[in-house]
Amino acid sequence: MEKLTITDTFGGPKRKGERTRERILEIASQAVLEKGFGATSIEEIICEAGLTKSGFFYHFSDKNELARALLQRYIEQDDEILDQVFDRARELVDDPLHQLLAALKMLAEVLEDLPNGHPGCIVAVYCYQERLFDKEVRDLNRHAVLAWRTRFRAILDDIATQYQTTEPVDLEQVADMISTVLEGGIVMSKALNEPRKLADQVMLLRSFLKLLFTQ
Template identity: 30%
Template sequence: MPRNGAPNRERILDVATGLVIEYGFAATSVDRVLAAAGTSKGAFFHHFDSKSDLARAITERYAAGDIAQLHEALEATSAIHDPVDRLIAFVRFFEERGDELMAEQSSCLYISVLTEQQLIGLGTAELITAAIEAWRAEIAALLEAATSARGVDLGDPAVLADHVFVTFEGAFLLCRSTGSPTHMRAQLGVLRRLLEAALG
């Protein structure tokens, strides 16, 4: 019977994602991935046509996981009827998981991918843009509902939604540059308190 290669493929993707986040795509050779994953070149090329194909695969999987986290937070707060309370709970959802998130990864794959020009033409940038736009649309809807409910004008909801997303990415940079994983929780806490103050 043919063996199911899915676990091996997932292991390669797990390892490659961690290495690209930690060292960058250029410094992550196929041999380095194979050594860390404990697998063979034959197994690698069974699942991926090239290193570029691997880059697209890890970006696609990471973006899908990112959007899944967004939907998880939306689902977890869906029963909250007051739009302001729901928005605050949405931010708190990630704030409370900030330490866990940073324990899983030292930075964001998006940053690693977008800083390497050779990856831009592989379709990876489009995957990232689609994920960011998904976040923008959902957070903007939460913000628009919250500001309307309180009769508060905080500006363009889409721009504010981008600011929320930028808080995540900026916190990743702070964590990485200082070596302290506490910035994610701290910065999301600041964002939550600012929203609470602005929306009463």
């Protein structure tokens, strides 16, 4: 199977204002993933970006608006990667189970190619610091997790039309397990400083799902 190359949909031509906004979000994202949202100050972002305060507040009225933009950006990038992986799998094979297995293999290869491992998950960071955010940010974070459930449940339901499970399971719980393995793999790889750990967990998940379903 050919290795999937993930295209960067955020890398096209942008106007100066858009480039500045993206620069702010990139700096903020790195800082938040390294030390959390509460420990990331607007002042350090302004300094790193080489902006004035008025330049920052032109793009974001306050820190909660920055939080929303960071989360939305992460969700969009995450969705784009998953869309590319699963769309490519559907192009390669017709069988829904083998589509899932192919997609997970391609995803593991993408993750393995990251030079310093996965940078971390904004959704997870926000869960641990939810008191810092307004209701809109908290609701958006919850929506992101539910969207993962919806995505994977639809795939599993498609598989279930052609395959039976070897054990009685709730497919919604299995859908949540897929998200749990991905998120847990990020934490494990960072905690152990083993960048390959996430890709290894994805491949173990692939093996489990292959064993779970039988024709």
